[in-house]
Amino acid sequence: MSTETSDKKIYGILAEVRNPKELIDIARTVNKNGYKKYDTFSPFPIHGIDKAMSLQKSKLGWIVLSHGLIGLTGALAMIYFMMVVDYPLNISGKSLMNIPAWIPVTFELTILLSAFGAVFGMFFLNGLPKLNHPLFTSENFKKATNDGFFICIEAEDPQFEPEKVHHLLSDAGATNIEEIRDDT
């Protein structure tokens, strides 16, 4: 690809492969070469790419758990305050601590908060929403949501040297290698 110089900072180098298998292979190669700041792109999650990229276990579970616990204790505390502490009322002669009746609401709020944790936690971990991204400057990258499989090694990686990366990628069989520049 052309290495046309520009004032804009290089964001990284993007390359395309043909299929999921090749993506796994190239990811493995890049990973073995010690690159840390790189990413692969595919229209769907690919089975086994986590190992190829040595991805850490997601922290999402902990986020969800903590939210769930907030929901659980928050709901119980709320109901206890409202039904027992603030305005105790004789309802059907039942005891104020009518815990069986509190289960549904507590359960629902636990689920609700957990779900918030899961969804917003996921977006948070992924750094989304991020509407503007250097990769979107690549016309070819559009295929990433269709049938394209891409790998991008970012300039921030300490080992990043454009030529070396070029070579690495083309050696691994990637095509359409292009430099992505940050457009600011």
Place this chain on the structure above:
Amino acid sequence: MSDQKTNDTTYWKSLNELAKNKEYQKYAEREFPEDASELTDQVSRRSFLRVMGASIALAGFASCRKPMQKILPYSRQPEEQVLGVPNFYATSMPFQDTVAGLLIENSEGRPSKVEGNEQHPSTRGKTSIYHQAAILGMYDPDRSRNPQLAGEQVSYSDFAEFAASHFAETDRNILFISDASSSPTRHRLKTDIQSRFPNSQWVTHEPFSDDNRVEGTNLAFGQRLRTVNHFDEANIVVSFDDDFMTPSGHKNSVEAAWQFSMARNVNAVEDTMSRLYSIENSYSITGSMADHRLRLKSSEIEAMIFALAARLSQDLNGLDAYTDYSNSMSGHEMVETLAGELIANRSNTILTAGTGYSPAVHATISALNSALGNIGTTVTLHNLPFRDNVDNTTAFAEAVSQAQAGAFDTVVILGTNPVFTAAADLQFADAISNVETKIHLSEYVDETSRACDWHVNQAHFMEAWGDGYAYTGQRSIIQPQIAPLFEGVSDIELLHTILTGESGSGYDLVQNTWRNVLSGNFEREWERVLHDGIDDNSDGFSNASVSIQSGFASQIIPMLETSITDRIEITIKPDPTLFDGRYANNGWLQELPDPMTKITWDNVALMSPSTARSLGLPAERDFASDEVPMVRIDTGDGAIEIAAWVQPGHADDSITLYAGYGRNTIGRVADGVGVNIYPLRTTGAPYYRTADISAVDRMYEIACTQDHNSIEGRDMVRAATLDEYRENPNFSTYESVHGYEVPGIDAAERESDDYLAKGGPISLFDEQYGPDYQPQWGMAIDLNTCFGCGVCTIACQAENNIPVVGKREVSRRRIMHWIRTDRYYEGDEDNPGVYHQPVPCMHCELAPCEQVCPVAATVHSEDGMNQMTYNRCIGTRYCANNCPFKVRRFNFFNYSDEYLTTGDDPEIIQMAMNPEVTIRFRGVMEKCSYCVQRVNRAKIETRKATGSRKPEDGTVKTACQQACPANAISFGDLTDRNSVVSQHKMNERNYVMLEEINVRPRTSYLAKLRNPNPELS
């Protein structure tokens, strides 16, 4: 209420002054505006606007403010008026030729509720439906508002002017037609009139009166006497179609019902009960209390009375006239039974026959009572000081035919409405068209008013001075409670105008009469009578001494012919709620379900299931439809088409019709409701006659409040005979009824005799109870004395501002009554047993309605009541669904608003409202509150007076309890072991409905007892 006991001094003078005070007349806009503003749902309406139009909310916070309210204090404070504290004034309500003693609750100077006068024997603090509904009758905006001349509005002074000139000619031929009245003042004026106008004639017209009973005594004893039955004294009561416990059946029904319930009141196994035999044609509420009931056609009943006399003439002296008599009923099983019972209980029995029967029947009854030695013990006979010694029925008929012939130049009709109610063959309207000058005094511009030249608007009894005798003869004064709303005049004032040509003051007229009656210091005595509501120097009418007159036999024998045929008979009775039609414009009465059929807003042709089948009509009503088939009834003189209604227990080949419906252009309530049956009634056959009946291929919608008649073998109502009760006093417990205990009931709790400690089945929860320092309210309803009259419903409606919803809404099963009376049939359809069960809110300890409300709008109070907080309610209706007793009522529409803003001057009907009770708005639930406004007032007053939180037993009476003539309802504090209600709860007969679902109702029932003749069972 506590106030009632003490009967604050009656400041009649200031009341009277007040009534004339201009300020007073304006009070509706004046004194405490919250009375009026209570009637609107300002808060919710404002919120609604906020939701509907954002612009209003955006207009600034000023719009959040309440609209400006004005307070208008008195300029001169009336002394006895403490704002917010109601006063009670005694008065009496006239009904035909009787009065009933009442106390009227006055809230800020306007009458708002009727109660019975405890010192007056006619009510003893109880009331009937007519008494309770009178308050709405007074605030009826449809009442006539001014005199009319040929339909044009005139003033009373115009009339007085006319009267002065017209009645200056004292030789005029004047016919006076009046309603029955016991008023001494009216009697005095009547005498004056008869002497001033020597050519005048005065007749009395009442479509349904007890004149035939009076004529019966005349036949038997040669005197026109009033028969008074003392039901509390008798062992055996035999009622031949006499519905003496219903106000439409008996003028003194409140006292009669009270007496009857006294004789049937059983608190322990030693107590005794009287026995009631009822032989009747349709099923009446009196019949529903009977221990033995026989259904016969009216003609057969008549025959049976004669046959009974013939049978008893074998054993008793004084019945010689009947010795040789026999008819098709002779030898009837019932005749033999009755003969045995009556002879065994001689001088302890009462025989009575319905007022519709002929004088011969009543003469026979009188002769029987006399022969049985009942006269003087259980039956007394009295002279009536105000009654002319004539047969009113024939006198009226004769006068009408004279009028027809042109014998009168003037007719003055007082109160009564003969154009509507007179027998069809008299052709009354036609007859008076031959009279030149026709004057009519009435509360409404009615059928007769329109046939007359002059209409004068009559004052309601709560607006005018008057007087009268109770049924048993106690003298009372009718004291106005408010200045006439529409400036009506009373009958005595009109008569005064006729006599003098001037408008008179009823106050002076009554005082003038009473000056001759009261002895001692007149002013003091007068005040005392006003205060007490009764002249206690008048012990009642004097007893007449009677004996069968000679020649009785020769007179009666030709009258004993019976008219039993195979054809279907119709029997015409006054409507239980509207009477002869006079209460037709009263929404409360129109909407009060008929005590037996539970029909509202209509009259029907009642018939037995087999008669219905023989006419080709279904004997069972379709549960899924309000439409019922219609029949055509043709007597030859007249014909009507009317909805057919199957009444189990009705006599076969007989149809009962209720009069009083089918009125037009009377008022918004009455118009177009039901069918007028007066065209079927003739002088010759006012009560029953044969008719041609045929099914009509048309359906009619009936609004009935109870769609399922059978109790389905369930245990809502528990009953036993007196003997069974004596054998097993605990017959009404769950265990006795079902053969096993309530599942899960704790042994310790079962043993406890403390009602409150006695919980119920074991529970998974630690239950909350009301704290000890508060009274714990409870109610017990004695099914043994309740006879289903429905006065509790109307009293509750009056006390708690319950709206009338109209026929359409009732037919959609949305009636608002807080206390209903369930009526169940049990047994075969031909002669089933009937049970009445009043059902208010049960105030369950573990109320199922409470836990399901999402916003806690209904929760428990510290004093153990199930509270309904209207202003918190969002209207999910979940509570009503989850109520096993279905006592909750929902405002599907803005019923109160519709009900209270009818017509051009809604403030009139709003004045009938109780200022202590919130008017409910659309979308909220409501239900019986145990009259919490009365409870809270008593609690506050007790606390101020003694510092105690628990009012003494008897201080708080719920509206239903207070009204009940049978004392069936007791209410009070359950923590007071000596309170009446606690005693009732400890009675063996006490049970609660649906004990097994463990909701622990605070309202319980005392099981019903019957006292059948052991020989018949």
Place this chain on the structure above:
Amino acid sequence: MAQIFPKWTNEAPRRILIGAIIILNAIVFGVWYFFSPEFTNVGYAPEQPVPYSHQLHVGQLGMDCQYCHTQVEESQYANIPATQTCMNCHNQIATNSEKLAPVRESWDTNEPIEWVRVHMLPDYAYFNHSAHVNVGVGCESCHGRVDRMEVVYQAEPLSMGWCLDCHREPEKHVRPVDEVTTMGYQVENQLEVGRELVAKHNIKAPTYCQACHY
């Protein structure tokens, strides 16, 4: 070059989030403050047909509340005095005052003076003056320092929560019954005195619904 969104949009979500939090809090606070009876009702001081000054009559002349509001001990209402009450004095004092013209007119014509209501409870809330006054709830507790009011205004929110404050902890508010009409009543050991009074009058102020709503 196919960026759809400019770079600043990456900051937008965080800004929107922070903005939303601020606005939401502002709305909650706004509703809490501006829609409460404390804001909407307190200070309501309508103009009256007669410029009657409580400050003058109570504050300066030292008239007792019950001189005019006579029925407060026996009735649920603290009645507005009849014209008669005004005339007791004002047929001798300030008989020609312009301000009193409506009073004299009312007296002559027997037409009531149309006072404007200041303290308005909703119709579904039942309040009984006598039940409170007789156990030592001071006039001032609900009506404020009337003796300092030139024009009567609503001093307290009269909301349900405000009622419950006292019903839940009456000892913080009650005073001896003979001090009920005192303006500016204060004791240092209110809690102690209050507890004694609560015990003495056996006060158990109800908090269940139908103590007030029926």
Place this chain on the structure above:
Amino acid sequence: MSKTYEYVPEPALVKGNHDFSSINSLITDINLRPTPKGWYIAFGLSNLLLFVLLGSIAYLIWEGTGIWGLNQPVGWGWAIINFVWWVGIGHAGTLISAILFLFRQDWRTAINRFAEAMTIFAVMCAGIFPAIHVGRIWVIYWVFPIPNSMVMWPNFNSPLLWDVFAVSTYFTVSLLFWYVGLVPDFATLRDRIKSKVGKMVYGVAALGWRGSNRHWWNYEKAYMILAGLATPLVLSVHTIVSFDFAVSIIPGWHTTIFPPYFVAGAVFSGFAMVLTLMIICRKIYGLEDIMTVDHIEKMNLIILVTGSMVGFAYLMEFFIAWYSQVEYEKAIFIIRATGPYAWAYWIMISCNVISPQFFWSKKLRRNVTFTFIISIVVNIGMWFERFVITVTSLSTDYLPSSWGYFSPTIWDVLTYVGTFGLFFTFFLLFLRFMPMVAVAEIKGAMPQADPHNYDPETGDYSPQEIEIPEPNKESV
């Protein structure tokens, strides 16, 4: 008897010769094509019905709940029936998405998006009813625990309050779940659409999704956790809805069997509704390759199973009523089958219990037309089930004196019919603007997506042969 077992290979999820790109086009072209005329007609009709709904609600609020046929024993009528019915339908989506996901049923990918959308819209329709059926809608906010000057709180003992929390949680979580699934597909649309506005709108909706596998890693985790949360949630929601009845003491309502019975019924009606919609859409939009007859058959099997479960529940109700010997319970069930509402009861039985039994026949359950008819019949039956439960129990409960018949008014009908307007309005918008099949997921479920299906040497696509083991014919 000896039986011959045969290993039947899973049929391919996507029929026809599709690669990623063609699948991508097949699904997303629907959104990118110019709007077809038919869509406008359908949308117009739906809008008309939507206006009927809005009109009925406006009149309801203006006049009061009295315009419905409700009465004193029957305080809940069509509103609650419709609520339970719509919520029941709203169960299919999350059930398909979540439970089938957890059970690794990949065939769900063809229909899950579609079913989830249906869920969201059905729950919207359902949610309208509890709100509008109250008497004073302007204070409906009192059911939420909002601090107020009355210092009053809602009553946490009330099943209706549980409903508030359950339904709103369910709606929120379903919406999130749906949206999370949609994000990659919005990105696809963003990258395919030509128009500037479209790019902006889909761009915002896609949140800048770029298919990063680091994102996918968290995304899959989140998806699985959501599925794990949604599974008990979906079971709890209809359980709580059934508590509205089961917690009461009315005979016929007061039943412990309600939670499982309601959930089974919900799955039953939900699947039927999905089928109804799917059969129409696959035809119109030519998606037969994705929503195959195999899918229909699988769903029919679930209908058969849940229908039979519901039938079993009907029987158990009778059995328990008899076994308990509670007279009110016994009476209500006899009245249901023979009383004034017997017509409704037998419609319910024939639609819900009898009609699914045809699916024992493989031929019938693979017959698209027949399935379509049965799916509609089932939904009619389920509506009547709720009718029978709600109305008959209230109509004839403890005190015979209070028994009363319920008949709906025109407003009951119009409000119900109107909700279809709401439903289809949203559904048509969904079909028009969102990919109706989860594109990313279906790509992931294609054999091409599996790295093992590629030749290790050349890297070319060479799907593995499925080995069919020899049937063991000797086993007894």
